[in-house]
Amino acid sequence: MSPTPLAAFAAQVAATPVYPHVVKRAAAAGVTTTHATLRQQAANRDFASAYQYIIVGCVALLALRNVCRLVARHNRAWRLALQKLDALQMERLGEQKEGYEALGHRATWSAKVDAVVFYPLRSRWALRLENPLQVLIVVASVAVNVGFVLGVTMKYDGPQESVWNTIHVVALRCGWMSMAQLPAVIALTGRNSLVQFLTGIEYQHLRFAHKCLAVWMALLGVVHTLDATIANFKYFGGAGVEQLYLHNYLGQTGIAMIVGLFLLCFFSWRAVRMRWYEVFLVAHVLGVIMVLVGIIYHVPSLKVWLYVPLGFWIFERVARALQLVSISLLCKLQFRAPLVKARATLIEGAIVLHVPFKGEWKAGQHAYLSFWDLSLASTPWIYFQSHPFSISNVPSCSAADPRGRRDMLFVMRTRDGMTKDLARRLARSETGSADVWMTVEGPYGGCTDTEQFHEILLVAGGSGISHIMSMLADILHKARNSYSRATRVRVVWTVQAIEQSVWTLKELLHSAKTAYEAGVQLEIELYVTRGMSTPSPEAVDLMTKELPPPPTLQVRRASVMSVNSYAESPIADALTILPGRPAIDVIVPRWIANAQGKSLVVACGPTPMAQAVRLETTKYISVYPVSLEIALFEC
Known part of the structure; x- marks a missing residue:
């Protein structure tokens, strides 16, 4: 070897x-x-x-752990696939079967280890x-x-x-x-x-x-x-x-390396990096050059x-x-154009971005976006930035164009830096929309296969709803078109002002209609932390939705909702708007304890919120059949 x-x-x-x-x-x-x-x-x-x-040994042990996890994951996937084929065969013979059998509720060794090593520390x-x-x-x-x-x-x-x-x-x-x-x-x-x-x-x-x-x-x-x-x-x-x-060249090159290391460490400090990201990029490049050249001469x-x-x-x-120009790195190397023309729209303090993408992506994935449009030439520092954003949909949400491309959907909250400059560019347009040239690096990451869970709790904070939206779309798509075991989904979303949620709430209410037709009980709770004691006119308007048509036989499946109950269950009932912050220490334990079957808890948002969800879930991971996923990514 x-x-x-x-x-x-x-x-x-x-x-x-x-x-x-x-x-x-x-x-x-x-x-x-x-x-x-x-x-x-x-x-x-x-x-x-x-x-x-020592470093090689640590990497080798982690690589061995990765191989074991991949083998276990593929074995589970094969068992799920065989059960799905069995369910399809029974359907052809005229027999009814609700989903497929559970694979057991015993917590895996990997889940137990993760629960220990990632247990949140709150001590000063x-x-x-x-x-x-x-x-x-x-x-x-x-x-x-x-x-x-x-x-x-x-x-x-x-x-x-x-x-x-x-x-x-x-x-x-x-x-x-x-x-x-x-x-x-x-x-x-x-x-x-x-x-x-x-x-x-x-x-x-x-x-x-x-x-x-x-x-x-x-x-x-x-x-x-x-x-x-x-x-x-x-x-x-x-x-x-x-x-x-x-x-003496020893002292001079030594000082140059120390200055380079200072630039690298100081501007990588999170508070500084988030405030002056452009400066961080320049300082990182200069710091690396000073260190490497200093080593050669020192x-x-x-x-x-x-x-x-x-x-x-x-x-x-x-x-x-390769992630910029290929569809699937190292597995299916099919090239795509690195530059694409996307449609950006400014809506209620957020930028909705539709990006034509040739290839597949999965729920819970994210991509790094860079903008190279000539209209942004007045802010040239944008051209050298690449930021991660969650993909808010799945391929099944849109039809492919003649070139085999589907629209990737991104919902970007306007903050300082790149998104703020792009929002200014869109605000100058009469329609609030514009075509922009950009690159998409990815997709990266993924999420747990939701098909094996009965009840799913999705917790989001702020722009973390983008990650949750793609998972919700995937859950409902599988519920309508395959033998998913999902019967109940609850979305808990926290925002500062309800105006920030108008566009996304419309999409979530559309998901409520899809859930109703698929026989999945969907509950959406919106918590507004500032400036709200009662639902605002915008919220009232969003909750006033006409009833959907009756579900057809093709999408109907046995579930907690009856086919004839659609008139008694308006889609608006799925949405609840509340002031304040969600009581994570109450919501998560109750959800886990009351779940009928295997449950999944997903969190995406600010670190304190994600840590609170992890803390409450890990307390029960060895007692109840629950899995946890924390989505985390930043520049």
């Missing part, structure tokens, strides 16, 4: 020449290399190599870490990095001279360990990384490990710089420090550290390019 890229890289590191600049300085100073100094040099290589093997001592998994990553990184920095260096008993001394030995080890973070940091970069491909872990979850290792790279780099400065000051005084940073022999990380980066960029 050929070695993995990281394993081969670790072996290459072990053969890297040790600090030519240190050897030269030692020779110039007339310092004799002793056994203690040789031991430190060997230890530096060994610890850096060991760190790479958690230091803003969200779950035990993040705590484990931080603690493990502290233990390994601190241990590897102090290992052997604290036992240095060699000469205490200007080149080799205890302070400088620690500085060198910190420099090595800072460089040791680089392959993993770049391997975890991007939404199409090799690590994601091997482990099946979504980019949004890998980002925490990416940030944690990047912080360690910066922190160890700073300690390396400080220790070197102290050592020079101790043996050469202020003139030595001045010489180091004004006339210690030229360490250029080998860049080969494998460069390969990781090229893999991610090629995969991202």
Whole structure:
């Protein structure tokens, strides 16, 4: 078996020449290399190599976990398919069967592990870490990095001279360990990384490990710089420090790398990134250039550290390019035009985007959108931005055009940045609509197969309703056209002002009509957090809907609603508008406990809301037949 890229890289590191600049300085100073100094040099290589093997081992274990999950998922899919075929055969023979048999309610080992490692932490001592998994990553990184920095260096008993001394030995080890973070940091970069491909872990979850290792790279780099400065000051005084940073390439390139790491870490801080996203993009590019060029000139022999990380980066960029022009990456490589003309409409503080897309997508997926229309030339920074948005529909919601394309639907809330500039462009149009040229990268992600659940609770906050809308459309489509077991669906949506929900509510009420015809009991609860004590005129107008026609025999199925009860169950009854916020700690437990069969809880929205849903659901995941899905993605 050929070695993995990281394993081969670790072996290459072990053969890297040790600090030519240190050897030269030692020779110039007339310092004799002793056994203690040789031991430190060997230890530096060994610890850096060991760190790479630890990362490789973690990735290998996660890859094995991914294989086991894929096998289990495919086995379940085959069992569901066989039961569906059995149901179709019974229908042909004139026998009636409601859906298909349950596959059991025992919680899987994967679900139990996820319930533990993702259990929300609410203590102030958690230091803003969200779950035990993040705590484990931080603690493990502290233990390994601190241990590897102090290992052997604290036992240095060699000469205490200007080149080799205890302070400088620690500085060198910190420099090595800072460089040791680089392959993993770049391997975890991007939404199409090799690590994601091997482990099946979504980019949004890998980002925490990416940030944690990047912080360690910066922190160890700073300690390396400080220790070197102290050592020079101790043996050469202020003139030595001045010489180091004004006339020595080691100090100058070191400062350049520290500045680059600062740009990377500071502008990646969420509060700064969300406020100045355009600045974040520029700072990230500049920071990477400064770090990589600084490495080449700081210690030229360490250029080998860049080969494998460069390969990781090229893999991610090629995969991202394929997502722009292909329908299904690595599985069904059919090319499509990267630029498409979409129809954008400004409606009640939101942008509704219809994008012709040649290919398939699934409920719960999202795509990264970039706008390249010439009408946006006055704000050129838009051209270099790519933001994730949930796809609000499924292919079954629209008919294909002669070129085999269907409309992808996006509902984008207008905020600062790209969406605000696009909204201004649409506001200048008399109709509030315009055609815009854009690219669609994706689709990415997915959701749990809802076909196997009897009752489904969908919780959304703000623009998270886009994710929920596609899942709801998929649930109802399967209920009308296949043997889905879904009999009851409840949508809980929270918005700040009811005006933000007008267009989406119309679509949800249309879904209520579809649910009625499919025999699915649909409940829609809209919570308005600001400026509402009673339903507004807009809400009253939306709730006044004419009754649907009677369901036909082709779409009728046995369910909680009778065929003759449509006149007694207006579609408007499916919608309830309430002031305030939903009581997640009441809604979720009651739903799980009262579910008749297997239930699914889905949440998409702000982190506090998603964490509250996760907290309440994980309490019952081992007791009741319930599954949980938390949709999370951001720039």
